[in-house]
Amino acid sequence: RTERTSAGKLAGRHIIVTAGPTHEPIDPVRVIANRSSGKQGFAIAGALAGLGARVTLIAGPVSLPTPAGVDRSDVETAREMEAAVAAALPADAAVLVAAVADWRVDAAASKLKKRDGPPSLSWHPNPDILAGLAGRPDRPRLIVGFAAETDNVVAEAQAKRARKGCDWIIANDVSGDVMGGENNAIHLITETGVESWDQAPKQEVARRLADRIADALD
């Protein structure tokens, strides 16, 4: 094949990226959320665009600027994120970095008052966006999930890869100061094995991953 320059390696490709947390309302002022700054997902979206991809970034509530060359769609809840992912198809690849709330509750229409005591919430599981996408007949050719773990990091992530049916999973060791920080230590788990990357700035992890995705789609 003819070598493309590194800068245009992803030209003509469409890639979906999810990033940030989701917020599940309890009432008009309170939410259930996960911890996620969105930094790693935004960096990945920017790095993919930097290689020439058309990137649809579906972002939960974060306070980050949109990376250059990226189409951004803001959502609040897991169900909104799921719908935005479906609406963005077809795509060549999807990188689901978002920390999606696993459960939602029936939200009150009016503000709950503290004087009435702690509310009893009725919980419902949220859709698994990654597993749902991987099961679709029109799924992207390459689906990359993330797994933030504190214990048995690689084994838990390998089990998640199999359970959700994604192609690659990035095991993120969040036992240190990764959450909200500038650096990340990851293991890339593919069909052929596990690669452990040295701790590096999130921007550097993003560039390396974008490069690997470009090679895989080639």
Ligand code: CTP
């Ligand atoms: N994910 C998703 N939809 C959900 C939950 C998770 O798309 N409702 C995606 C995340 O974006 C990530 C991957 O699945 O790419 C793994 O998320 P994680 O929370 O680690 O996995 P869970 O299956 O929810 O397991 P647990 O939280 O119990 O570890």
Ligand code: CA
């Ligand atoms: Ca989860």
